[in-house]
Amino acid sequence: MIASILLPSMLGFIIFLCGMKLMELALFRMGGPAFLRLLERSTQTPLHGLILGTASTAFLQSSTAVTALSISLVNSRLLPFSRTLGIILGTNIGTCLTTELIGLNIFHWAKPIIGFSFVLWTVSTLLIEYRLVPKLAAWPGSEYLRSASVVLFGFGMLLFGITVMQSIGPSLQQTDMYSWFLQQAQTTLLWGVLTGAVLTACFHSSSAVIAMIMGIAALDTLPLELCIAIVLGSNIGTCFTAILASIGGTKGGQFVAISHLLLNIGGAALFYPFINLLASAVLLTTDSIPTAIAHSQTIFNVLCSFIALPICYLKWFSRLDQV
Structure with a gap:
């Protein structure tokens, strides 16, 4: 088993x-400073915040990073709590980009992408460090080229990691623990929600947990309804990092973490009774189980965010800025 x-x-x-992590760091190096300035200026309304949160999370490939940055800005009093609500909703939408890319089943491109990124990094490093071509070395975009090569390398590693995780499918099916888990899940899908929440809280990445489930489900080892329940749970588990980041901060920062948790719990509770309906709906769009899981996460996060958006306009939240 080991x-x-x-x-x-x-x-x-x-x-x-x-x-x-490589993708996150390289992308933040490319656009992080501009993102911070944009975050401070472009959150006048929850809708503006939602758009910014979606775009920044899709670009930085980390809802956790965007949420943690928001908490930091609130703690430093550069951003009021009420203007982070839209950002939080946007991070839930933006994080779907990773799973949608994984759902394309392009795992066979992992090694070519890694190889190409290494060549690109070598060429850009030679240009920057050794100035083999002076005109190109002076080009401001040369540093972006090197960061882009790291992003590609990280994406290749991401795909390769899923391929490795998929290899456990046949062995997993033969274990007693797997059979017991499926039996329990047949009685209630709350087991799936709990599993998703705990795994995401432990690993601090909903995308990683969902990607792992997609990899296992690709081998027809998990029912789609159970996978969707795990997706709902992972949305709750991703709040754990934000709660940790808020400890010891201002009340505004703690409000950000609490609102993130409440919004995600509310969304999961709202969609839980309709898991079977959601599973049937996504299967109309694709025959691939991993792609169906990715679509279900996107539908869930988009609908939840737009349902919660009007609530963020309540003046009651603005009063919390004065607390």
Whole structure:
């Protein structure tokens, strides 16, 4: 069991997380300073915040990073709490980009992408550090080229990590724990919600947990309804990092974390009775289970965010800025 399940799953998960972190750091290096300035200026209304939160999370590939930045800005009193509500809703939408890309089933491109990114990084480094071509070395975009190569390398690692995690499928099906989990899930899908929440809280990445589930489900080892329940749970679990980030901060920062948790719990509770309906709806769009999981997350997050958006306009939230 250790050799066939635990080692491949942990190795694949580590590769996946390293890829995501490389993408996050490289993308933030490319657009982070501009994003901070934009965040301070472009959140006048919850709708503006939602658009900004969606775009920034899709670009930075990390809802956790955007939420943590928002908490930091509120703690430093550069941004009032009420103007973060739209951003929080937007992060839930923006994080769907990663899973939608994974749902395209382009895992066979992992090694070519890694190879191309290494060549691109080598060329850009030679241009910048050794100035082999002076005119190109002086080009301001050369540094962006090197960051872009790191982004591609991280994306290749992300795909390769999922491929490694997929290898545990046949061995996983033969375990007693897997059979027990499926039996419990047949009685109530709350097991799936709980599993998604706990795994995401432990690994601090809903995208990583959902990607792992997509990889296993691709081998027809998990029913779609259970996978969607895990997706709902992962949305709750992703709030754990924000809660940790708010500890010791101002009340405004704590309000950000609490509102994030309440919004995600409310969305999961709203959609839980309709999991079977959602599963039937996404299967009309694709025959691929991983793609269906990605679509279900996108539908869930988009609908929840737009349902909650009018609530963010209540003047009651503005009064909390004075607390």
